[in-house]
Amino acid sequence: MAAYYSVLFFILLYSMILKADIYNKEATNTVSLMMSDPLNNVTCDSILNEFAEYAADFTKCSIMYARPVRLCEKCIDQYINFTKKYKDMLTAVENGKPCKSVYISQDRLDAVLEYHDNILSIWNKGNCHACYDWSQAVPVLSNETKYFITIFQETTSCIEENNKTCTNSSQVCANCMQDYLKLDNYYKTLSADAIGVDSICMDIVDSMNTTRSTWSKTLNCCKIRRTPEIIFLCCAGIISALPLFYYVVLRYCGPIRDFPNVLKQSRFKQTILRSLNGRIN
Known part of the structure; x- marks a missing residue:
């Protein structure tokens, strides 16, 4: 009898181990499936x-x-x-x-x-893809974008700090000229390709446009360039007026008023008069 119960016990134990193994395999397959999908x-x-x-x-x-x-x-x-x-x-x-x-x-x-x-x-x-380096798993700002942000912040900080301490805008322009030119020249290199400004990240374009507006309109730092433009426009206006001035002077000061009247009578009228004179004679 004892041997019978021992065999029965081992059979039950083996079936439990077998079920546990099957359950573990199913659980492993389920987890792997969830991980793969x-x-x-x-x-x-x-x-x-x-x-x-x-x-x-x-x-x-x-x-x-x-x-x-x-x-x-x-x-x-x-x-x-x-x-x-x-x-x-x-x-x-x-x-x-x-x-x-x-x-x-x-x-x-x-x-x-x-x-x-x-x-x-x-x-x-906004050409936002151009702001980033997409070669990595997670996109990061490109080196060009980082460098532009750095010199843009330097230029902006220079303008803001000098606006607080300087008495007029001319001093601000003089103190920040190098920073602005550095920023402007680097921006031009970014848009120097065949596509031009349309290939630049919109964050960079807007930052540059804002800086240029502040530099030229708010601070009036482009007045040095404006003087040659005014001189050129004045010269162009004077040269354009010279022909008109010449004809006015010639009309009122020249000998054109003393010219005799030519061809007062038309040839047709002269022919008629001659024919009439011939008949009378």
């Missing part, structure tokens, strides 16, 4: 909800940094999250049905695709 247990509704949140985040960020334009620099995280979630929507499948077949290109309104294209249009219109 992060969207395995994500529903289309949850992806749509996150897509809407990221779209709202980017929209708010782009409005907050619309003036002065710092959209490219400040909204990169929101843009990456938004584009990533849109890609998830294109690849996710729920119960064998792709999520994109539920939300994209299903009606004339096509709100999801419209919002995606609108946000992408804002990003591309």
Whole structure:
């Protein structure tokens, strides 16, 4: 009897070990499947909800940094999250049905695709990709952008500090001239390619335009260049007026008034008079 119970005990023990091994394998396969496919247990509704949140985040960020334009620099995280979630929507499948077949290109309104294209249009219109180095897994500001920001901050700081201490704008122009020329010359090198300013990140373009406006209009630092322009315009005006002046002088001061009247009578009239005189004679 004891031997019988011993055999029965070993059979039960073996079956328990076998079930545990099968359970562990199933659990391992489940975990590996979830790790290989992060969207395995994500529903289309949850992806749509996150897509809407990221779209709202980017929209708010782009409005907050619309003036002065710092959209490219400040909204990169929101843009990456938004584009990533849109890609998830294109690849996710729920119960064998792709999520994109539920939300994209299903009606004339096509709100999801419209919002995606609108946000992408804002990003591309600002040439924001040009601000970054995309060679790494996470985009970082390019060396050109970093250097421009550095010299832009130096120029801006110089103008602001001298505005507080100098009594007139001429001193500000003189003290910050080298910083401004350095910034302006570097900006020209960025737009020296065939595409020109259209290939530059909008953050950089707006920063340079603002600095030039402050330099030329607010501080009036371009008056040195304005003097030759005024001289040129005056000379051009004088040269253009010389022909008119010449004809006026010739008309009233020259011998043209003493010229005899020529051809007072037309040839036709002279012919008629001659024929009449011939008949009378």
